[in-house]
């Protein structure tokens with residue numbers, strides 16, 4: 001069974017790429033081209049996810065979300081963050097209804 005450990009292994013690979021200058025590495029290329037290139041890829045992959053979803057092509061949705069998650073991991077690494085930081089935030093939100101949370105923001109409670 002596949003579990004979230006691939007996120008951690010991938011984040012470790014991305015982190016290790018920071019210390020190599022390998023010209024064969026797509027991750028090195030992204031990290032050295034700077035934040036704007038990473039953000040552009042995230043926007044592209046998000047748009048491609050939307051199109052796949054509108055087409056009702058579920059295999060394509062999975063493929064595009066994998067691209068999106070991968071580029072989000074590169075963005076996290078750019079900021080010195082790890083998947084754990086996002087997973088902890090999701091854990092913190094666990095059980096808090098989105099509707100209640102939005103309401104509490106509006107009423108300041």
Ligand SMILES: N=c1c2ncn([C@@H]3O[C@H](COP(=O)(O)OP(=O)(O)OP(=O)(O)O)[C@@H](O)[C@H]3O)c2ncn1[C@@H]1O[C@H](COP(=O)(O)O)[C@@H](O)[C@H]1O
Nearest residue numbers: 010013014017024025026027028029041044066067070071
């Ligand atoms: N999971 C991924 C992964 N997902 C997507 N991609 C790349 O992300 C890019 C997606 O962009 P597009 O589909 O728009 O392709 P493109 O038009 O060629 O991209 P651009 O020229 O616009 O940058 C492609 O080049 C994919 O190969 C990935 N590249 C790498 N990984 C992982 O990262 C590891 C390290 O990669 P390297 O640093 O390249 O060794 C790999 O072993 C994989 O585990």
